[in-house]
Amino acid sequence: DVKVTQSSRYLVKRTGEKVFLECVQDMDHENMFWYRQDPGLGLRLIYFSYDVKMKEKGDIPEGYSVSREKKERFSLILESASTNQTSMYLCASSFGQASNNEQFFGPGTRLTVL
Amino acid sequence: AQSVTQPDIHITVSEGASLELRCNYSYGATPYLFWYVQSPGQGLQLLLKYFSGDTLVQGIKGFEAEFKRSQSSFNLRKPSVHWSDAAEYFCAVGSFMFSGGYNKLIFGAGTRLAVHP
Numbered sequence: 156d157v158k159v160t161q162s163s164r165y166l167v168k169r170t171g172e173k174v175f176l177e178c179v180q181d182m183d184h185e186n187m188f189w190y191r192q193d194p195g196l197g198l199r200l201i202y203f204s205y206d207v208k209m210k211e212k213g214d215i216p217e218g219y220s221v222s223r224e225k226k227e228r229f230s231l232i233l234e235s236a237s238t239n240q241t242s243m244y245l246c247a248s249s250f251g252q253a254s255n256n257e258q259f260f261g262p263g264t265r266l267t268v269l
Numbered sequence: 270a271q272s273v274t275q276p277d278i279h280i281t282v283s284e285g286a287s288l289e290l291r292c293n294y295s296y297g298a299t300p301y302l303f304w305y306v307q308s309p310g311q312g313l314q315l316l317l318k319y320f321s322g323d324t325l326v327q328g329i330k331g332f333e334a335e336f337k338r339s340q341s342s343f344n345l346r347k348p349s350v351h352w353s354d355a356a357e358y359f360c361a362v363g364s365f366m367f368s369g370g371y372n373k374l375i376f377g378a379g380t381r382l383a384v385h386p
Contacts, residue, residue, distance in 0.1 A: 159312070195278070197359060197376035198313075213373070245312060257303075258374060260312035 158182070159261035161246050167267045174233040176264050178246030185251060187229035188258065189213075189221060192243040204229055236268045271296045271364045275377035282350050283385045290345040290380050292360030301363030302343040303374065304334055308356045319343065320363075330354070355384045 162177035180187065186205050190198040190213075200213030202221040210221050218240060222230045229248075233240055243265050247258040272295045282288055294300055301320045305313040317328025324336040334345045343360060358381075361374040 195378050197273075197378040198361075198374075199376075200373060203373070247313075257315050257318065258313075260305075260314070262310070262312045 159246055159248055159259050161244075161261040161264050163264050164262065165265050165267075167269065168233075168236050169269055170237060172233075172236050172268075174236045174266065174268075176231040176233075176244055176246075176266070178229045178231070178248075178261055179227050180229075180246075180248040180259070181227065182248065182250070182259070183226065184248035184259075185226075186249045186258075187223065188247040188249075189219075189229065189231045190245045190247065191215070192245055192263070198245060201231065236266075238268050240266065241268045242266060271362055271375050273360050273362050273375055273377035275358075275360055275380050277380045278378070279381045279383065281383040281385060284352050285349050288345075288347045288350045288354070288382070290358050290360075290382070292343045292345065292377060293341050294343065294360070294362045295341065296362050296364070300343075302334075302336060303361040303363070304328065304332070304343070304345050305359045305361065306330075306356050307359065307379075313359065316345070316358075350382075350384055352384045352386060355382055357381045 159180045188203050189201040192198050199215050203211045204223040220232045243263050245263045246261040249256045249258045274293045303318045304316040307313045316332050317326050319326045319336045327333050357379045359379045360377040364373045
């Protein structure tokens with residue numbers, strides 16, 4: 156079974172702190188994704204990576220950056236956390252280029268910025 | 270622009286009753302459609318997907334969905350709901366991100382299902 160793990164289930168940070176959210180997948184998937192989930196808005200794509208060191212902006216990249224130095228690991232970085240970044244963050248991975256390939260999700264990190 | 274609408278934010282059904290969750294999409298070409306479920310404290314799990322062929326697709330946990338192009342709908346159904354089905358359900362449409370054909374999922378806002386004993 157595909158496993159996508161995220162480094163923390165719950166995280167509390169202060170405004171202005173630099174925050175790292177880590178995601179690891181164990182199925183050698185090429186593609187990895189970061190979403191944020193907010194009530195009434197569903198999931199919105201922040202960033203996407205289709206290969207090591209490659210990244211693409213999603214729908215809401217402002218205030219975020221990403222890093223993918225190894226195929227299995229995809230990090231989301233909040234350079235200076237703000238209260239409006241309080242949210243649930245979900246990482247996902249998928250195989251190959253076919254547009255109907257399933258995305259596999261991690262359990263999520265609930266981030267609170269005070 | 271592509272979009273997904275789930276008209277019902279909350280639905281409550283009795284255990285054993287039938288269920289239908291609505292999903293409407295806006296997409297220019299033939300869509301790739303997905304239903305995911307998120308149980309409390311969990312990530313999303315794929316229930317089923319449609320990309321071609323038979324418009325009635327079967328998924329896990331006894332769920333099925335029907336693609337109706339004329340109505341731009343992909344409604345999720347289950348004939349008899351179990352208490353363990355209480356969760357949030359997300360409909361999504363696959364969308365090309367760029368010329369490489371990579372799949373971006375556009376999600377609806379979700380429908381939260383409560384099941385009464």
